Amino acid sequence: MKFAQPSIQYPFGCDQLGRCVYSRIIQGARISIGYAVLVVFISCIWGTSLGIISSYYGGKVDRLIDHVCNLFRAFPEIIVILILAGLGGKNIFFICAGMMIMHWGIYTRVVRELTADGKMKNMVYAARMAGNKTPRIWIKYIFPIAAPAVLSMLALDFAGSLLAMSGYSFLGLGVQPPQADWGTLIGEAQAVFISYPRLIFFPSISILGISLSVNMIGDWIQQRYQAGEM
DSSP states (O other): OTTOOOOSSSTTOBOTTSOBHHHHHHHHHHHHHHHHHHHHHHHHHHHHHHHHHHHHHOHHHHHHHHHHHHHHHTSOHHHHHHHHHHHHOSOHHHHHHHHHHHHHHHHHHHHHHHHOSHHHHHHHHHHHHTTOOHHHHIIIIIHHHHHHHHHHHHHHHHHHHHHHHHHHHHTTSSOOTTOOOHHHHHHHHGGGTTTOTHHHHHHHHHHHHHHHHHHHHHHHHHHHHHTTOO
């Protein structure tokens, strides 16, 4: 039923094509949250690894990684997304790739700032003298120092990625029909927003609720870290 009101059968009502809005939001959650997790997970692993390498080796390696970070920071994310969309078409994988390209640098910088001090260098030197291999030093001595900050950044980056990806889908650059994420649902409902604002309200409140919840988790981790409890 087109534009059916919320009921027991259709908790959020139906859209302009008679589709259950609740079901579409649940399906959209899998896409929106899934791709946001993919972006931040790969960005975090890549960026954290480069940050550890930069801190461990220092010198030319550190300067090279720093210059690459600055190079990517010079370009707005939306420009990179538009270029990739122009080259590869409207595809969610190009959106994810563009966001990964732009997001890894924040993790690299955080790890470098926390681990590139004299105390850390002395610890690394002592670990080498004790016969520890390089991968073991990275995992056992360097990463634990930056881990709380990385976890906090991970939560905040997830919320930002979810909002950004929904925005790109709203503009028609992300998920394409017949698939739909939360941004796509908002984009489809804008034509009937005046008459049926609930079609925009429900996906919007879903985005807002998840983003705020994850942000609160990130803030909690950061507060505990600053208080020295982590």
